[in-house]
Amino acid sequence: MTSAADLLADPYFPRLKALVIHVTGMAFYADKDADLALIVADRMDHCAIESCAAYLERLQGDGEEMDSLVAELTIGETYFFRHKEQFDALREIILPDILARNASSRRLRIWSAGCATGPEPYTLAILLKREFGAQMLGWHVSILGTDINQKFLARARDGRYDQWAFRATPDNIRHDCFIPVGKQWQIKPEYKAMVSFQYHNLTRNRFPSITDNIAGFDIIICRNVVIYFSHETVEALVPCFRESLTDGGWLVMGHAEPNMELFRSFRTVNCPGAVLYQRVDGDVPEAPPPSPRPPPRPPGPATRPAKSSPKPKPPVRPSAAPAKTAPVAVAASQPLSEVRSLADQGKWDDALRACDAVLSGDALNWRPHYLRALILDQMGDKEACEAALRRAIYLDRRAALPHYHLGLFLQRAEETEAARRSFRNVLTLLEHQPDDMLVDEGEDLDAGQLRETVGMHMKLIGM
Ligand SMILES: C[S@@+](CC[C@H](N)C(=O)[O-])C[C@H]1O[C@@H](n2cnc3c(N)ncnc32)[C@H](O)[C@@H]1O
Structure with missing residues (x-):
């Protein structure tokens, strides 16, 4: 019987890993040798194969065994009406x-x-x-x-x-x-x-x-x-x-x-x-615009209405129920909603100009900096995006979304340790918040959803 430790030391293991990533696309396993070795050792045991080289050969010649391995490697978390x-x-x-x-x-x-x-x-x-x-x-x-x-x-x-x-x-x-x-x-x-x-x-x-x-x-x-x-x-x-x-x-x-x-x-x-x-090739008629945004919520703790039990996640409203009426954000100002509206239509230049105009009169508010970061991300200005996120965090360390987006940004930049820190910050900030508490500037995003999403990213990069 081959142990995961034996496999990790086996000179054929890197080839096996490369094959798995090649076949599934799951680059996720690139830095998860220990997890991969455990799964592979289990399959080898099942096939009564002792050497990694022999198992590699089996995988290359036998689609069924590859399917069985893939069945163990893939992550199938799913549920009805998810998100x-x-x-x-x-x-x-x-x-x-x-x-x-x-x-x-x-x-x-x-x-x-x-x-x-x-x-x-x-x-x-x-x-x-x-x-x-x-x-x-x-x-x-x-x-x-x-x-x-x-x-x-x-x-x-x-x-x-x-x-x-x-x-x-x-x-x-x-x-x-x-x-x-x-x-x-x-x-x-x-x-x-x-x-x-x-x-x-x-x-x-x-x-x-x-x-x-x-x-x-x-x-x-x-x-x-x-x-x-x-x-x-x-x-x-x-x-x-x-x-x-x-x-x-x-x-x-x-x-x-x-x-x-x-x-x-x-x-x-x-x-x-x-x-x-x-997909828009030629003159595609515009889709109906999203439902109008609800008016901004007055400052104060925001929770999703009519959802009180934190766990398990409250069910979605019956389909016949009216569209969500939850507020956009705590203390969102009128000019900021305009920035959002321009950004929602993909008018990035206009959105950035409008955001800068807000900032010129409200430079110490983290929200326009955060929105600016999202716009800059769309415009492909990575450096300025990161700077704007860091500024938003500097201005209010308790705002969860700038930490989350900085985490995503660092994850994309493959700065894993730093990304992990940002994601941990989000979890710490959400620690005492009920699942249905709306996240500031998150539109309809609630603490439970953000926790779940962050958890998924942390799993991806390794806790
Ligand atoms: C986390 S589940 C997502 C399920 C569903 N889409 C949802 O969001 O609830 C990811 C799925 O992607 C599948 N998957 C992974 N790599 C794939 C690939 N290369 N081609 C097709 N599906 C793949 C996995 O088998 C798994 O069922």
Whole structure:
């Protein structure tokens, strides 16, 4: 039996690691030798293979063993209605736009790339059927879920879930759309029928590919997948996503993947808690603007209304409920909302000018510095972005978001130790805050969501 320690000392281990990263794209494992060795040792034990060289040979010649290894390496954290804000954006912006755009063809194609065990594409099916069913009678709707992990795909096809997968799902939706089976819940056939699943490796299977069924999507949703990839890999994937969309089609990336610089070839639409990217080739009619921002909240502690129990995360509101009415930020001033509004429309130069104008009269307020940093990030001015973030922190060390964005910035710059410190600062600042406490300047972001996102990044770079 080979131990993880033996493997780490084995001269073939670096080759095995390189192969794993090459096949999966998961650069995440580049500095996680110990974790990787544990998983590989376990697989070797299972195959009764003692030497790393022999296992490497097996992997190269046997797709099944590679799949089994990949099944252990990939991280499949997922749940229904994960990050409600993104589903709100789908409901309020993307789907109405596509409904109008495709009114004559009456077709809708959606791809959930990296769907894990399926809650993401099934959530889309539920949203579509429950909220757009009447308008879409007679439409041809297809939702495709793909993943590299065959075990996850098998579970997705099975469509049976534990209670934990519903931690963000309103009870009425669970009861209406699932059938209880013992302690689990089975997705109802009418939703199941809307979704198909297939294996697809984002980093190895070239796309778009009509042969592979990966082309011509109106919506691509790829959340919490590319965070495990290297910057270069993601950079290479962005044009593939773009080409796989129809003209006017939409790309939704994860809540934790705010590096919009990579998505410059898209039209960016910022809305509360979500950033959307639209492929625009020619004269694409504008999508309806995001719902108007609510008025700024007066100073004082901000919590999300009507959500009181901190753990587990409160369910999303029933779909029929009105759009979020939570305030934008504590003490957001009128001129700052104008800066945000310009930035939301992608008018970076104007936003920067407006921000500078605010700063000229309010230079000791961390908020305009923070907003300025986000704008500069979009404009690709890294140095000035970092300086603005540090200034915001200097002006108020208790503001969590500048620490968080500095962490992201340092993570991208591969300054891991410094990034870790910034993320830890966020966690310390949030320590005594209930999950539903709104984060200052975070629009609808609450402490629970920020904690979760930071936790994911810390896992990625190693605690
Ligand atoms: C954290 S889950 C995200 C699930 C879902 N999108 C969500 O946000 O809830 C990441 C998924 O990406 C998949 N994945 C990792 N590398 C991949 C690749 N190269 N191609 C396709 N999927 C991949 C993993 O197997 C895993 O199921």
